[in-house]
Amino acid sequence: MSVLTPMEIVKEFSRSIRGYDVKQTDAWLQKVKESYEILYVENHELKEKLAKNEGNLTQYRDLEDALQKTLVMAQKSAEDMRGNAEKESKMMLEQAEMTAQLVKQRAEEEAEKVLHEATQKAEEMVKVAEERVGNILEEYRRMEKQAHVFRIKFKAFLEAQLEMMEGNLTVDEDDEQTA
Numbered sequence: 711m712s713v714l715t716p717m718e719i720v721k722e723f724s725r726s727i728r729g730y731d732v733k734q735t736d737a738w739l740q741k742v743k744e745s746y747e748i749l750y751v752e753n754h755e756l757k758e759k760l761a762k763n764e765g766n767l768t769q770y771r772d773l774e775d776a777l778q779k780t781l782v783m784a785q786k787s788a789e790d791m792r793g794n795a796e797k798e799s800k801m802m803l804e805q806a807e808m809t810a811q812l813v814k815q816r817a818e819e820e821a822e823k824v825l826h827e828a829t830q831k832a833e834e835m836v837k838v839a840e841e842r843v844g845n846i847l848e849e850y851r852r853m854e855k856q857a858h859v860f861r862i863k864f865k866a867f868l869e870a871q872l873e874m875m876e877g878n879l880t881v882d883e884d885d886e887q888t889a
Contacts, residue, residue, distance in 0.1 A: 717743075742871075749860075749864065753860075756853065756856070756857060759853065760850070760853055763846060763849060763850055763853070764850075766846055767843065767846045767847070767850065770839060770842050770843045770846060771843070773839050773842075774836065774839045774840070774843065777832060777835045777836050777839055778836070780832055780835070781828075781829070781832035781833075781836070784825070784828035784829065784831075784832055785825070785828075785829075787824075787828070788821055788824055788825035788828060791817075791820070791821045791824060791825075792817075792818065792821040792825075794817075795813075795814060795817025795818055795820070795821055796814070796817075798813060798814075798817060799811070799813055799814030799817065
């Protein structure tokens with residue numbers, strides 16, 4: 711079932727002897743059309759905003775993947791640096807054991823420092839990305855709630871209008887019987 715456009719609400723009805731007052735009906739239809747047009751535009755804008763936020767969510771997920779890859783590369787780099795330091799220490803061990811131990815110790819400290827800094831930076835970047843994703847998800851949920859509330863209110867509005875219209879029918883029929 712497709713949604714009516716504001717222009718489809720305005721319709722020419724056939725006239726009957728006991729029909730509705732034409733001016734009142736036209737005025738009411740115009741009022742309904744204008745209200746519906748506002749809601750129609752607002753709904754369209756909300757859909758565009760939701761699509762934009764979904765695009766942002768995808769972008770942040772891509773960023774999170776990139777950060778995870780960066781973390782893996784940083785760990786691999788730290789492991790490579792540690793391996794290089796060990797090889798270098800073995801070569802120096804052949805020349806002089808004392809010198810080799812000193813170089814090995816420095817290289818391991820440097821590797822741990824780089825690994826620690828890289829891990830810390832990667833964790834911070836992941837944390838920022840997770841916060842952004844959380845904010846986007848929160849905004850998405852809020853928008854879903856607003857859309858749900860809008861649907862409920864609009865349905866209640868239409869039901870109230872229908873009840874009012876049915877109530878007017880009953881009053882009109884009573885007036886005609888007494889006349």
